[in-house]
Amino acid sequence: MTSRSTPVSAPICAIVALALAVAAGVGQAQAPVLNAGDDPRGALAAALTEQRFAAARAGRLETAAAQASAAADRTAQATAALAARIQQAEAGVAAGEARIALIERQRASLRDSLAVRQAPLVRLTAALQLMSRRPLGLSVVRPGSLRDMVHLRAVLESMLPAVRRQTAGLRAGILRARQLQAAVRQAQSGLRGDQARLAERRAALVGIETRQRLSSRAARGDANREADRALALAEEARDLTSLMGTLEQAGALRQRLAALPGPMLRPAQPGAARIEVSPVASPTAGLDYILPLAGTIVTGFGEASSGGGSRSRGITIAARSGAQVIAPAAGRVAFAGRYKGFGQIAIIEHDGGWTTLITDLAAVAPAVGDRVVQGAPLGVAGPGSPRVTIELRKNGAPVDVLAAISRR
Structure with a gap:
């Protein structure tokens, strides 16, 4: 069963x-x-x-x-x-x-x-x-x-x-x-x-x-005249490249004039006088350079534009809203103000024929003619999602910003 x-x-x-x-x-x-x-x-x-x-x-x-x-x-x-x-x-x-x-x-x-x-x-x-x-x-x-x-x-x-x-x-x-x-x-x-x-x-x-x-308002007579001249040049310039070229020529002339020797006194013993040759700095000497603000690089040096036209002469950084922008190296402010299509811009002349251009700022703190140390506040980035462009030139020729950076 x-x-x-x-x-x-x-x-x-x-x-x-x-x-x-x-x-x-x-x-x-x-x-x-x-x-x-x-x-x-x-x-x-x-x-x-x-x-x-x-x-x-x-x-x-x-x-x-x-x-x-x-x-x-x-x-x-x-x-x-x-x-x-x-x-x-x-x-x-x-x-x-x-x-x-x-x-x-x-x-x-x-x-x-x-x-x-x-x-x-x-x-x-x-x-x-x-x-x-x-x-x-x-x-x-x-x-x-x-x-x-x-x-x-x-x-x-x-x-x-x-x-x-x-x-x-x-x-x-x-x-x-x-x-x-x-x-x-x-x-x-x-x-x-x-x-x-x-x-x-x-x-x-x-x-x-x-x-x-x-404190500096009372002593800005000459600086105001220079700022007015810079604004006039900006109006006459066809584009930003020609403006930078004009300012670079003026800066080079100013540096050559400043390097001219002063009048020499007659020596007490002319026969014993000697000519001393001072060493000349190499024109390719490096530049102590840092990024002027923190952010993400969205356009690199030499990259083609979105429209397929000319290539980028600098880098573009996506930054935080209102991010602090500083001087990447010591120098003299050659231009500070609004320029057509680029917001507020700053152009800084550095020693050795170097020039920095920073565009698309919301505000620029220094005035034309001011000397700035490395790290001095230049201004702030715009609101929202700002894109700040930095261009570096050596005697008028574009140089890769990232290649010149010395992060210390």
């Missing part, structure tokens, strides 16, 4: 299947790990690097200001140091925003992972709760119920260690989510601190620049 085995009821089969799914780790996902190439991580690394450079530059400028004997030199170095501190604070804000974006991405991935891992556990818990509500008398009256319950208990006891391991991993994921939430709150607190420091330093710089303008 062949014995027939009583089929296990559907709820029991469902519970067993759910237990097996949980024990096998169905839908298990690891905690998210971002690649180094992801945008938030790369932005964070770039911001931290810029923050270190700005802090080091500010420290050197502050030391130079403390050691300067002349009041004008001390003020110039102190102003440049404050501009470096502003860029340091801007980099801190960018780092805070990148850090928050990085954590939020981890939280989003972790939420998806937990949702998948929780699903079988939730269904198993619901099934067990349903079985626990079944009256004991019903199990006695209903044929096969006791056998099903014994079978279910045996399955659950065998699967319980694996279920515990999976729920332990789930608990660890929930704990990680709480830690990420705490990290977000800490990053937001640090971001608010950096934003407050940035606002304080910008206000301090505005105060210094206002005092400088008031």
